[in-house]
Amino acid sequence: MNLNLTEEQDLLRTTFAELFASESSSDRVRAAEPLGYDPALWKTLVETEVVGMRVPEAQGGTGASLHDAMLVAEEAGRHLASAPVIEAIVASHLISGIASPAAQDALPGILSGSSLVSFALFPGGESQLVPAGAVADAVVGLVGDELVWVEKGRDVKPAENLGSSPLARWSLASDGVREVLASGDEAVRAWSAAREEWKLLMAAAIGGLARRALEIAAEYASERIQFDRPIGAFQGLAHPLAHSVAAVEGGQLLAKRAVWAIARGRSDAAELVSMAFAWAAESATLAVARSLHTFGGYGLAMEYDIQLYYRRAKAWALAAGDPREELQRVAERHWEPESDVALPDAGEVTLEFGLGERAEAFRLSARQFFEENLTSELRAAARYDWDGHHPGFHRQLAAAGLAFASWPEQYGGQGRDPYEMTALGQEFHRAGWSTHPIGTTRIIGETLLHFASDALKQEVITRVCAGEAVISMGYSEPGSGSDVAAAQTRAVREGDEWVINGQKMFTSGANKAQYVFLLTRTDPEAKKHRGLTMFLVPLDSPGIEIQAIHTVGDERTNATYYSDVRAPDSWRVGEVNGGWAVLAHALELEHGGGGLGAFYDEHLEVVEQAAVWARKALRDGRPAFEDPRVRERLAYALMRAEVAQSLGLRSLWSGVEGVANQGEGPMTKLFGAESFIADSADLLDLAAPDSLLDAIESDAAGSGAIELAYRLSAGTSVYAGTSEIMRSIIAQVALGMPRSRS
Ligand SMILES: Cc1cc2nc3c(=O)[nH]c(=O)nc-3n(C[C@H](O)[C@H](O)[C@H](O)COP(=O)(O)OP(=O)(O)OC[C@H]3O[C@@H](n4cnc5c(N)ncnc54)[C@H](O)[C@@H]3O)c2cc1C
Structure with missing residues (x-):
């Protein structure tokens, strides 16, 4: 994986961030209203050659990649640039790809800035609102199967609008001087690809806009005092902002994944583009609404900048129509992939969301192992939770190097990297084999590798690697769950021994495991976090009793x-x-640090099972799948699963790269859990009443997977840190807000 910017990209981003910061200040943005066009800013931008950044060098442009253009668009969005950056980039790129003399003759004027050209987003000659149409000298668009260039031939009137955007009505059939640049399939494909490019650049712009709006709100919430506290310390404010940060960043990552998918020619590229656009529009709407709300009454005052963001978040994206319509394209592109969608060329893209060759090779060996060794008896006994632990098959997995393969060779591991381990986890899911015992044991084992004595590591890690032992977690107690450091289970020293007394709740797997990783209080006089000590205790020790909780x-x-x-x-x-330092390490892994902790596979499965149901179930005599409302809901759930996956991939990559913690893990855990819960419930509604049936009923919708997901998903926002705790962490580390959980 590689989510780094190249040095050139970093420079590009910084250059435009600085340019917009000085040339698109709040005063300048306001001064450009209501038209939404700042001629001085535009002149500066033309001088940077941004208009032709996607035009090949041989044609006078700078040949930048789609990802490069997204970086510029994102900065334009952050600073609410009153300039038609996106339309100009898209139009010039489109025209540069058309071989006709008319197109090639038009190009120099566009690149020099003497002719400002915009892009019409709707096909057809009827009058339509064109973004930047109020300031454009010409517009390119599609009429029938002709790509037409129309020059401003009359007094085009700006249409005053919500976002103070330079919108104006154009009729490509009748306005001004008209030239056909291309026709037939070439024209349709070129225009369609340009529209997809516009969507991606717009997704980047409104992602940047929304992220900045959240920052502005967080800054205000850290300073504004009510009830003797900064209002950001109130969860009622901090948590929605935190949730929106995860949603917006997930969208930004999804857009990057789409670019990567285009560059690699992947079959999911077109659906990712549609999802990225639809999600950016939705997440930005909520982010700016929450940001505005943070200001109370002042948010509504025109003097405050947040209203500038509130209006543009909607107005910019809605230039292309109802973003929900895009979900119909998501459904079509994902479930009917035979439709051939024209996409823009991405140029040179160094982004890499794939897990890499080694991980793919490891994946295949794991797949082969499951195919050869998972007998029908084992498959019948398989369960998704800790009760799916089968000591015999677990030993087989360990012997094949498919259990704790990331650990050092000296203990019996193979030193495999987190990407390989992620691929392995996905194969467990594919085979329907529980990851709970190995997943929990891995978190603790990795903590032991950091903190345990050499002797303990040699004894325990070696045993675990050999498949002879697994480990459960004993942190929660009847009186302390979220406030885990309030644990009361006592450990008192007696010579070389400790005597432990107390009770733990929710010790999952204690009935299957050989050890429990136990949080104890060793100094009741010390402050809460300072009197804790961790132990690894064999579960067959005298004095331990285990009772089931179903x-x-x-x-x-x-x-x-x-x-x-x-x-x-x-x-x-x-x-x-010093137990808190040890526990904090384990908790960070559990909260999704290092890529563990998302629910993508389960989420995706419930969506696909619901789609299977929709193809079979009849509504008014026709497959439910043909109903646009059904398709929209399936696509929506799919989109959120992919946002969650994008966050999870970043979390994985950040862990490998050692990127400073900006809440990547908690964002993955929060968004993954909350969207899995919400989508499971919605799909249960969608497929009702057949969805109510248990898996043992042959006519259960989605073979019972939807009903199970509804019940199973409920726990995902509780274990491994509740959603409230995740939101508090995110507000603090990603938005710099005051602590809001104690
Ligand atoms: C299926 C399952 C498996 C589990 N496995 C394990 C395990 O193996 N080992 C283990 O140690 N634990 C395990 N747990 C326990 C889990 O970690 C806790 O349930 C969780 O941390 C919440 O603690 P609690 O249940 O005591 O709820 P509480 O902490 O009492 O929380 C109740 C509600 O109050 C909210 N809340 C609490 N504090 C705050 C705050 N500061 N701000 C805002 N809201 C707050 C919570 O978000 C929650 O909604 C498991 C739980 C489940 C359901």
Whole structure:
């Protein structure tokens, strides 16, 4: 994977960030209203050669990639640039790709800035609102199967509008001097590809706009005092902003994935473009609304800048019509991929969302192993939770190097990287084999590798690698869950031993595991976080009792009781009273750091199962799938699964690269859980009443997967840190807001 910008891209981004910061200040944006056009800014932009950035060098442009253009668009959005950057880039790129003399003759004037050309977003000759149409000298668009160039031949009147954008009505059939630049398939494909390019650039622009609006709101919330506190310390304000940051950043990543997919010629490229546009429009709407609300009454005052963002978030994207319509394209492109969608060329793209060759090779070996060794008896016994732990098959997996392969060779691992481990996890899911025992054990094992003594590592990690042991987590207690550091389970030192007494709740897998990674209080006098110590305790120790807790999601977990359990000091992990540092490391992994923690596979599965139902189920005698409302809801759920996946991939990559924590893990966990819950519930509605049936009923919608997802998803916003805790962390680290959880 590679989500880094190249040095040139970093320079490009910084250059335009600085340019817009000085030439598109709030005063300048306001001064350009109501037309929404700043001629001085436009002149400066033309001098930077931004108009021809997507035009090949041989034709006088700078031959930049689609990703480069998105970086410029994002900065234009952050600073609400009153200039038709996107339309001009798209129009010049489109015209440069047309071989006709009329097109080639027009190009020099466009690049020099003597002719400002915009792009008509709707096909046909009827009158339409054209973005930048109020300031354009000419417009390119599609009429029938002709790509036409229409010059301003009459007094085109700006149409006053919500976003103070330079919109104006043009009729490509009748206005001004008209030239046909291309016709037939060439014309239709070129125009269609240009429209997809416009969508991606617009997604980048409104993503930048929304991210900046959230920052402005967070700054205000950190300063404005009410009830003797900064209002940002109130979760009612901080949490919606945090949720929006995850949604907006997920959208920005989705747009990047779309560019990468185009560059690699992937079959999912077209659907990703549509999802990126639809999601950017939706997430920006909510982000600016929440940002405006943060200002209370002042948010409504025209003197405050937030209203500038509020209006443009809608107005810019809606130039292309109702963004929800894009979901019909998502459905078509994903479930009827035979339609051949014209896409823009992406140029040279260094972004890489693939896991890499080594991971793909490892994936194939894991797939082969499951195909050869997962017998029908094992498949029948498979469960998705800890109860799916099968010691015999687990040993087989370990022997084949498919369990704890990331750990060092000295303990029996293979030193595989996180990308390979991610591919492995996906194969477990594909085979229908539970990841819970290995996933939990991996988090603890990786913590032990950091903090345990050499002797403990040698004994335990070696045993685990051999497939002889798995480890459960004992943090939560009856009186402390989210506030995990308030644990009361006591460990008292007696010579070389510790005596442990207390109770833990929700110790998942304690009935299957050989060890519990136990949080204890060793100094009740010290401050909450300073009196904790971690131990690795064998679960067959005398004094441990395990009682089952059955959940609505059919997941078994446990209450565990510790009565005078004696633990030698050698089982201690980390310093005495230094347990918080150890636990924090494990919690960060559990919160999605390093790519663990998303629910993408489960989310995607429920969407695909609902699509299977929709193709079979009849509504008014026709397959439900033919109903646009059904397609829209399926596409919406698919889109959110892909946003979650994009966040998860970034979290994975950030962990590998050691990128400073900006809340990537918690964003993955929060967005993954909340969208999985919401979409499972919506798909249950969609397929009702057949969706109510349990998997054992042959006519259950989606073979019972929707009903199960509804129950199972409920836990995802609770375990591994609740959504409230995730939102508080995100507000603090990604938006710099005050602490809001204690
Ligand atoms: C299926 C399942 C498996 C689990 N497995 C394990 C395991 O293996 N090991 C383990 O140790 N634990 C496990 N847990 C426990 C899990 O980590 C806790 O349930 C979780 O941390 C929440 O704690 P709680 O249940 O005590 O709820 P509480 O902390 O009491 O929270 C109740 C509600 O209050 C909210 N809340 C709490 N504090 C705040 C705050 N500061 N601001 C805003 N809202 C707040 C929470 O978000 C929640 O909605 C599991 C839980 C489940 C459901």
